[in-house]
Amino acid sequence: MFTVADRKRVRDLLLARARADEAVVGAAYTGSLATGNEDRWSDTDLVLSVRGDDVTETLERWSRWFYAELDARHHWDLSAPPAVIRVFLLPGWLELDVTFTPEANFGPRGPQWQTLFGRTRPIQPFAPPDANTLIGLLWHHALHARVCIQRERWWQAQHWIGEMRAHVVELACARLGHPTSHAKGAHLLPDELTARLEATLVTELTAPELNRALAEALSLVTAELRQSAPELATRLGPMLEELLEGQS
Structure with missing residues (x-):
């Protein structure tokens, strides 16, 4: 299994790449990491704000990087229009959930949110279960x-x-x-x-x-x-x- 050091190294790489990518105008952590409740086994939930209305090109470019540079073994998608949540599996069972969302949709839907850089917008919170x-x-x-x-x-x-x-x-x-x-x-x-x-x-x-x-x-x-x-x-x-x- 991955170590805490492995997880930190990958997070640092992700943030460095996000800050260097002209198509990415914001980033935030969500989940337990955003609220200080993570533990040794926590995965990483990262939201990337993508310039413009279409995330497709950035999504696929980043995915190629995950495989080429981080040795990703598999990925799958959760549809959350207009965003796409792409879930990656890295060696050592390190899971990364990366949301690619248009910049107009970049903002917290609940308390589990920590803005790293970029401008957030007011977003409707997720509806509770009916x-x-x-x-x-x-x-x-x-x-x-x-x-x-x-x-x-x-x-x-x-x-x-x-x-x-x-x-x-x-x-x-x-x-x-x-x-x-x-x-x-x-x-x-x-x-x-x-x-x-x-x-x-x-x-x-x-x-x-x-x-x-x-x-x-x-x-x-x-x-x-x-x-x-x-x-x-x-x-x-x-x-x-x-x-x-x-x-x-």
Whole structure:
């Protein structure tokens, strides 16, 4: 694995290149590095402000440099129009998430931002997860888990139960004001809740075990709804209980 010294060396190279590139008019750190919360394992999140409206030429030129000078092994993209987030893997499992954004879109969307140079613009913050959508996904996944158990599709059933667990984490984190994406706030949840989440883990692909895990997940969903959306808990609770009837 990479060392802290490896990570610092690459960051220094990135910033030196950004300052020397006439097409790059700003740079900022995001993520844990921007707030002083990084640890020995943190990756690097860098935003580059690109002159003009089109980042394509700069994006591809920088990508060639990553492979030629930093020995990148792979990359993939997250689309975030008008920006592109290109995620690079370097030797030693050093991950670099580099956002290339037009200069008019260069600015913080939340508190995890540290401007290194360049002019920032006021940008709309990221919208929080929609609770109604999360609740819809929960009953959808619960139904499909139940059906998959009946069809003896064990792997698919455990998939849906796992998705239920992930959305309960997201809904609870949103309610408590913790980070919601990728379970980043899960470690901040109360012990009582995480203990119930643990009970939803599937330990073997058998009908009895899947039924047990689904029952735990349904109970947890109902409990979370009572806190996040009491009216929906009253409306959906009896229907969720119906999914436990006739388990085989």
